[in-house]
Amino acid sequence: MQLNDKASIRRALAAATCTLLGSASQTSHAEGSDEKWRVDTSVLYYSEQDRVTVVEPVVFLRKTTGEDSFVNFRLIYDTMSGASANGATPTNKPQTFTSASGTSTYTTPAGKTPLHDFSDQRVAVAVEWDKPVDHLSRAIYGINASTENDYRSIGLSATRLRDFNDKLTTLTLGIAGSYDSVMPIGGAPIPMQLMSAAVPSPAGGEGDEGEGGKTKLVADAIVGITQVLTRRALTQFNYSIGYSSGYLTDPYKVVSVIDATGATLDYRFESRPDIRLRQSLYWKTAYHFDHDVMHFAYRYYWDDWGIHAHTADLHYRMELWKGAYLQPHLRYSTQTAANFYTYSLLNTSPVPTYASADYRLGDLTTTTYGLKLGIPVGRTSELNLRVESITQSGNGYPADAIGIQKNYDLFPTINTTVVQITYTGRF
Amino acid sequence: MLARPLFILLTLLTLSACTLAPVQPWDRDLLAEEKMQLIPDPVENFIDEHIYFSKEGASGGQGVGGGGCGCN
Numbered sequence: 001m002q003l004n005d006k007a008s009i010r011r012a013l014a015a016a017t018c019t020l021l022g023s024a025s026q027t028s029h030a031e032g033s034d035e036k037w038r039v040d041t042s043v044l045y046y047s048e049q050d051r052v053t054v055v056e057p058v059v060f061l062r063k064t065t066g067e068d069s070f071v072n073f074r075l076i077y078d079t080m081s082g083a084s085a086n087g088a089t090p091t092n093k094p095q096t097f098t099s100a101s102g103t104s105t106y107t108t109p110a111g112k113t114p115l116h117d118f119s120d121q122r123v124a125v126a127v128e129w130d131k132p133v134d135h136l137s138r139a140i141y142g143i144n145a146s147t148e149n150d151y152r153s154i155g156l157s158a159t160r161l162r163d164f165n166d167k168l169t170t171l172t173l174g175i176a177g178s179y180d181s182v183m184p185i186g187g188a189p190i191p192m193q194l195m196s197a198a199v200p201s202p203a204g205g206e207g208d209e210g211e212g213g214k215t216k217l218v219a220d221a222i223v224g225i226t227q228v229l230t231r232r233a234l235t236q237f238n239y240s241i242g243y244s245s246g247y248l249t250d251p252y253k254v255v256s257v258i259d260a261t262g263a264t265l266d267y268r269f270e271s272r273p274d275i276r277l278r279q280s281l282y283w284k285t286a287y288h289f290d291h292d293v294m295h296f297a298y299r300y301y302w303d304d305w306g307i308h309a310h311t312a313d314l315h316y317r318m319e320l321w322k323g324a325y326l327q328p329h330l331r332y333s334t335q336t337a338a339n340f341y342t343y344s345l346l347n348t349s350p351v352p353t354y355a356s357a358d359y360r361l362g363d364l365t366t367t368t369y370g371l372k373l374g375i376p377v378g379r380t381s382e383l384n385l386r387v388e389s390i391t392q393s394g395n396g397y398p399a400d401a402i403g404i405q406k407n408y409d410l411f412p413t414i415n416t417t418v419v420q421i422t423y424t425g426r427f
Numbered sequence: 428m429l430a431r432p433l434f435i436l437l438t439l440l441t442l443s444a445c446t447l448a449p450v451q452p453w454d455r456d457l458l459a460e461e462k463m464q465l466i467p468d469p470v471e472n473f474i475d476e477h478i479y480f481s482k483e484g485a486s487g488g489q490g491v492g493g494g495g496c497g498c499n
Contacts, residue, residue: 040470046478060470074473122496142492150497157492168450176491220491226465231454236465240487282488284465288457295467301485309485317462325462335484361484372471386471392482418478422470 035426038062042422049415052082069131078122083115087253087357090408091264099186122148136163153180172224183213184251191271216246235285242278256344262403270356278303291319306339329370380426390416
C-alpha cells in the first residue's frame with residue numbers, strides 16, 4: 001500500500017485498525033469501517049446466441065447497524081425472453097410439440113434443434129443479518145424469497161463463524177433450507193408419458209399443489225476453514241452437502257423416441273429421481289502481489305445422479321493507475337453426465353424409470369473468458385464494467401447415434417455473452 | 428465415506444498452518460484490503476453463482492442460502 005497522500009494514510013490507518021479487530025474470515029467489510037451504507041447497483045445483460053436473453057437489474061444494500069454489525073438487502077429483477085432447448089433431437093422433418101395439457105403447440109423446422117419459446121419475469125429479495133456473537137464469533141442469518149410466473153421459492157439460512165489461533169483461522173458452519181413450488185405453464189406432465197398421449201393432468205395427485213403444481217425441499221450444509229497463510233496469502237477449504245427432495249424434473253423438457261433408422265416417432269416427457277444428494281469440496285486462495293491480487297478457486301462436485309464435475313476459476317486483478325484496474329477472468333468446468341442422461345430413447349427398448357436429454361445433465365464443458373475494468377469514482381466509490389464470453393459444448397456426434405441422427409449435431413454449442421455494469425458507493 | 432479424506436485435509440491444513448510463521452496483527456494490512464477478501468465483489472459473485480447454477484449440473488461450494496429458480 002503506497003502512502004502518497006493524507007487520504008491514503010487515513011485509509012491505511014482504518015485498514016490497520018480493522019485488521020487488528022478483523023479475522024481470517026474476511027467477511028467482505030475490511031476497509032472503510034466508518035461507512036454507514038454500501039450500495040451496489042448493477043445491470044446484467046446475458047444473451048445466449050439464438051436462445052434466451054436476460055436483463056437483470058440488481059441492488060445490494062449494506063447498512064452498518066452497529067459496531068461490526070450489518071444488515072444486507074438484496075433485490076433482483078430478471079426479465080427473461082427467448083428460447084430454451086426442449087431436449088428433443090433434430091430430425092429430417094418438422095417437429096410439433098404439445099404442452100402437457102394439450103392446450104398449446106409449437107413447431108420446429110426440419111434439421112433444427114427444437115427450442116421452446118418462453119418469457120418470464122423473476123423477482124428475488126433477500127435480507128441478511130450479520131453480527132458478532134462475542135469477540136471471536138459472528139453469526140449471519142438470512143431469509144430469501146423469489147417468484148416467477150411458474151416458480152416460487154422461500155429459504156432460510158444461518159452461518160456461524162468462529163475465529164481461532166489469534167484470528168488467523170476461522171471455522172465456518174452453515175445450514176440453509178428452501179421450499180420451492182413449481183407451477184408449470186400448461187400443467188405438470190406425467191413423467192415418461194408419451195407426448196402423443198398427453199391429456200390434461202388431474203388435480204390432486206401425489207405432490208400436487210393445486211393447478212398441477214409441484215413442490216420440492218432443499219437442505220444444504222457447509223463446513224469450512226479459512227486460514228491466513230502469510231501476510232500475502234489467504235486460503236479456504238469448504239465441504240458442502242445438499243439434499244433435494246420432491247419435484248426435481250423439468251416440466252418443459254422431453255426426450256425423443258426414435259426407431260431403428262433414427263427417425264423421430266414421438267416424445268416422452270422427461271423424468272428425474274425425486275431425491276438428489278449433492279456434495280462438493282471447494283478450495284479458494286487469494287494472493288497479494290506487490291500491487292496485483294490473484295484469486296484461484298477449484299471445486300470438485302459429485303452427486304448421486306452420477307454427475308462429477310471439476311471447476312477451476314481464476315481472477316487476476318492488475319492495478320493500472322490511481323485505483324483503476326483491469327481484471328481478466330478464466331473459468332473452466334467439465335462434468336460427466338447424469339446416469340439417466342440420454343440423447344434419445346429407442347422405441348423397441350423398455351421404457352426407463354428416469355430419462356432426461358437436458359444438456360445441463362450431459363457430458364458438458366463450460367469455458368469462460370472475461371475482462372473487467374474498474375474505475376474509482378471519488379474516494380470511496382467505483383464503477384466497473386465486465387464483458388464475458390461463455391461457451392458450453394458437448395459431444396454433438398456421439399458414436400452411438402442411430403441412423404439419420406448421425407447427420408445432425410445432437411449437442412449444439414451454446415455461446416453466451418455477459419455484460420455487467422456495476423456502481424459501488426459507500427456513504 | 429467422506430470422513431477420512433476430510434480428516435486428512437484438515438490435518439494437513441492444520442500442520443501447514445503450524446509450520447508457517449504467524450502473521451502478526453500489524454502485518455495484516457494487505458489482507459485487510461477489500462480486493463483481498465475471498466469474495467471481493469459480492470454482486471459479481473452472486474450473479475456468477477446464479478448463472479452457473481442455472482446452466483450446469485454442478486453447483487454450490489462457496490456458501491449456503493442462495494435462493495431458488497425455475498431456470499429454463
